Amino acid sequence: MSHSAATSASLYARVQGADPEIASLLHAEWRRQEEGIELIASENQASAAVIEAMGSTLTNKYAEGYPGRRYYGGCEHVDRVEEIARDRLKTLFGAESANVQPSSGSQANQAAMLALIPPGATVLAMDLNHGGHLSHGHPKNASGIYYQFVHYGVQPDTERLDYDALRDQALEVKPALLMAGASAYSRTLDFERLAAIAREAGAKFMVDMAHIAGLVAGGQHPSPVPHADVVTMTTHKTLRGPRGGAIVCKKDWIKQVNSAVFPGIQGGPLMHVIAAKAIAFAEALQPSFAEYQARTVRNAAALAGGLQRHGYRLVSGGTDNHLMLVDLRAPGPGITGAEAEAALGRAHITVNKNLIPFDPETPMRASGIRIGTPAITTRGFGEADMETLAAWIDRVLRAPEDADVASEVGKAVRALCARHPIYPDYFA
Numbered sequence: 127m128s129h130s131a132a133t134s135a136s137l138y139a140r141v142q143g144a145d146p147e148i149a150s151l152l153h154a155e156w157r158r159q160e161e162g163i164e165l166i167a168s169e170n171q172a173s174a175a176v177i178e179a180m181g182s183t184l185t186n187k188y189a190e191g192y193p194g195r196r197y198y199g200g201c202e203h204v205d206r207v208e209e210i211a212r213d214r215l216k217t218l219f220g221a222e223s224a225n226v227q228p229s230s231g232s233q234a235n236q237a238a239m240l241a242l243i244p245p246g247a248t249v250l251a252m253d254l255n256h257g258g259h260l261s262h263g264h265p266k267n268a269s270g271i272y273y274q275f276v277h278y279g280v281q282p283d284t285e286r287l288d289y290d291a292l293r294d295q296a297l298e299v300k301p302a303l304l305m306a307g308a309s310a311y312s313r314t315l316d317f318e319r320l321a322a323i324a325r326e327a328g329a330k331f332m333v334d335m336a337h338i339a340g341l342v343a344g345g346q347h348p349s350p351v352p353h354a355d356v357v358t359m360t361t362h363k364t365l366r367g368p369r370g371g372a373i374v375c376k377k378d379w380i381k382q383v384n385s386a387v388f389p390g391i392q393g394g395p396l397m398h399v400i401a402a403k404a405i406a407f408a409e410a411l412q413p414s415f416a417e418y419q420a421r422t423v424r425n426a427a428a429l430a431g432g433l434q435r436h437g438y439r440l441v442s443g444g445t446d447n448h449l450m451l452v453d454l455r456a457p458g459p460g461i462t463g464a465e466a467e468a469a470l471g472r473a474h475i476t477v478n479k480n481l482i483p484f485d486p487e488t489p490m491r492a493s494g495i496r497i498g499t500p501a502i503t504t505r506g507f508g509e510a511d512m513e514t515l516a517a518w519i520d521r522v523l524r525a526p527e528d529a530d531v532a533s534e535v536g537k538a539v540r541a542l543c544a545r546h547p548i549y550p551d552y553f554a
């Protein structure tokens with residue numbers, strides 16, 4: 127698949143005329159994306175229509191407030207855009223209410239917490255070192271500064287959540303809020319069970335489905351929406367829309383959620399991005415999107431199997447979703463995640479270093495890498511390509527300093543990428 131972008135050539139010609147320095151960087155980044163294999167699990171390739179909408183004149187419009195209740199005039203068109211985006215998001219997830227204004231996933235989380243609990247309240251959330259996210263209570267994030275976080279983690283033997291242990295912890299901690307969702311957890315989350323634990327502990331229940339929103343929309347992961355008070359997401363990961371956040375919730379919470387987003391933590395919404403979100407939600411409502419999510423999961427399973435056949439240990443033994451965590455310690459190649467990230471980068475394969483549960487390394491070195499298949503699946507890679515990719519990754523990681531290996535693999539990577547262009551006519 128490729129995203130055709132008929133008008134972009136002229137748009138970029140204008141950038142070129144106005145600012146050649148930035149234009150050449152835009153071109154270089156486009157080429158980097160076209161010519162490299164993108165395995166960062168939180169990235170994807172939005173459609174050309176989504177990208178066009180972000181480059182529209184809606185960026186000029188101030189629209190503080192909500193449709194029909196704005197603090198500025200001239201909002202009749204952006205009101206419709208926001209209403210359409212909200213309606214499509216509700217349909218996509220079968221949700222009672224929606225807010226499409228959060229500018230990022232972190233801001234969606236911040237707004238959800240502001241809506242659900244008072245400052246200083248106790249929150250039980252997934253450990254950042256076991257796959258959680260920094261907006262789930264990192265001491266330097268606003269979440270960790272304004273709330274009392276206690277964290278749960280995976281079990282040392284299974285590297286999976288143990289719901290009985292989590293229930294015991296919740297009953298002991300008695301949090302005001304139980305938070306679920308992760309950035310680097312390769313297993314299915316049992317939202318029904320988590321909701322029952324929250325209820326029993328007297329906690330509100332919030333799910334951050336940033337990573338799996340597309341899988342949920344495409345029927346490849348159970349939905350948290352029937353079970354959680356509030357569900358946050360990013361729109362740019364598996365959901366394949368513009369960079370941003372969104373919230374769906376029970377109708378009892380929408381007043382608090384709306385007021386937490388604006389005026390709680392944001393000013394004017396990014397209306398050009400909301401238009402792009404509306405387009406992405408319409409795309410996600412198509413049957414082809416569910417089929418794409420099924421291919422993403424199949425590709426992840428195939429890549430995981432390929433890496434295991436090359437002798438790699440995967441955290442928790444594999445994956446149920448779009449990502450996997452690879453443990454690089456002996457008997458693997460015995461290099462750090464940082465070294466692996468750099469070596470694969472030289473061969474035009476992009477991954478990120480990642481802590482593995484109970485990692486003795488620092489986050490900047492890490493013992494593992496995180497690999498995801500959403501972006502390569504969008505550009506049309508299939509299961510047969512996963513076998514090839516596993517062999518290339520293995521070749522590079524077994525000889526991370528070998529420039530010839532990097533160059534040979536890099537050449538093969540570019541040849542495969544050339545057969546799967548993403549935005550072929552962007553700079554045509």
Ligand SMILES: Cc1ncc(COP(=O)(O)O)c(C=O)c1O
Nearest residue numbers: 230231232259308309334336360
């Ligand atoms: C689980 C989770 N929540 C929230 C976020 C934050 O999203 P953003 O980068 O848009 O703030 C991420 C980003 O990686 C994430 O993985």
